[in-house]
Amino acid sequence: MPENAATTLQEKITQRLRFYKDLGLDQFYRDRGTTPRVAFPQVETTSISNEEFTLPKASPKSVAPVSAAKLPAPAAPAVPDLFAATNRIAGDTLPIVRADLGECTRCKLHTTRKKIVFGDGSASAKLVFVGEGPGADEDAQGLPFVGRAGKLLTQMIEAMGLQRGDVYICNVVKCRPPGNRQPEKDEVEACSPFLYRQLDVLQPKVIVCLGATAAQTLLQTNRGISHFRGEWLDYRGYKMMATYHPAYLLRNPAAKGDVWKDLQKVMAELGLEVKKPKAK
Numbered sequence: 273m274p275e276n277a278a279t280t281l282q283e284k285i286t287q288r289l290r291f292y293k294d295l296g297l298d299q300f301y302r303d304r305g306t307t308p309r310v311a312f313p314q315v316e317t318t319s320i321s322n323e324e325f326t327l328p329k330a331s332p333k334s335v336a337p338v339s340a341a342k343l344p345a346p347a348a349p350a351v352p353d354l355f356a357a358t359n360r361i362a363g364d365t366l367p368i369v370r371a372d373l374g375e376c377t378r379c380k381l382h383t384t385r386k387k388i389v390f391g392d393g394s395a396s397a398k399l400v401f402v403g404e405g406p407g408a409d410e411d412a413q414g415l416p417f418v419g420r421a422g423k424l425l426t427q428m429i430e431a432m433g434l435q436r437g438d439v440y441i442c443n444v445v446k447c448r449p450p451g452n453r454q455p456e457k458d459e460v461e462a463c464s465p466f467l468y469r470q471l472d473v474l475q476p477k478v479i480v481c482l483g484a485t486a487a488q489t490l491l492q493t494n495r496g497i498s499h500f501r502g503e504w505l506d507y508r509g510y511k512m513m514a515t516y517h518p519a520y521l522l523r524n525p526a527a528k529g530d531v532w533k534d535l536q537k538v539m540a541e542l543g544l545e546v547k548k549p550k551a552k
């Protein structure tokens with residue numbers, strides 16, 4: 273790279289880092305990627321009905337043939353924007369992310385896990401639920417939210433007029449913390465880049481964080497969930513709602529009403545029918 277271009281790129285990165293630091297953001301990840309980067313067709317986003325809860329088909333624009341004489345001169349190579357709103361790796365897919373995770377030993381949770389719980393659901397889901405980490409049932413089966421809390425989550429999804437297969441479900445950490453303790457900071461830091469990649473591949477219309485750990489990880493905050501539960505939040509351009517974890521609801525059934533209010537906001541955002549309570 274010519275010296276001037278290198279200086280320009282360095283200044284640009286320095287300025288951008290200062291800008292993010294002013295916003296309170298000081299942690300970034302960038303996966304090197306192992307696959308060739310290819311252009312993705314634009315995907316149209318439209319509102320969806322309850323009956324049609326799938327991503328619309330990609331519709332590449334038809335391009336009229338242009339004679340070589342009319343082609344513009346090749347432009348100078350663009351300076352890459354390392355901190356664009358999305359870090360999506362072109363060509364990334366859920367199977368590629370899973371393959372990159374491999375038989376992971378990046379944090380100490382690998383020593384006690386039985387199975388990695390990567391995620392489950394539709395690769396074209398408009399709605400993604402993010403929990404904290406696998407429990408004993410999930411660790412045994414390799415699937416997220418299959419224990420008692422998982423059954424309650426399934427009921428919540430069905431109450432929204434959806435099926436589990438319509439959504440995608442994953443966790444911040446992919447291995448069970450011993451004794452179902454909260455994942456520790458170094459474990460979250462080691463595992464969360466794979467969550468970020470999953471979300472960038474899925475590009476959901478709405479992310480629902482189940483519990484404080486998921487919300488704090490995506491928002492990069494230590495604030496308690498009560499500060500932002502039930503409000504629309506922004507995670508790098510994705511609409512995000514934080515609500516209570518189903519395991520919390522099993523211990524505190526009185527909080528189910530709050531969660532249902534949050535899910536009704538999500539339903540409205542997704543164009544799902546929000547049923548009004550019957551008059552008594």
Ligand code: SF4
Nearest residue numbers: 376378379382447463
């Ligand atoms: S929790 Fe995540 S980073 Fe840690 S070993 Fe499991 S997959 Fe790897």
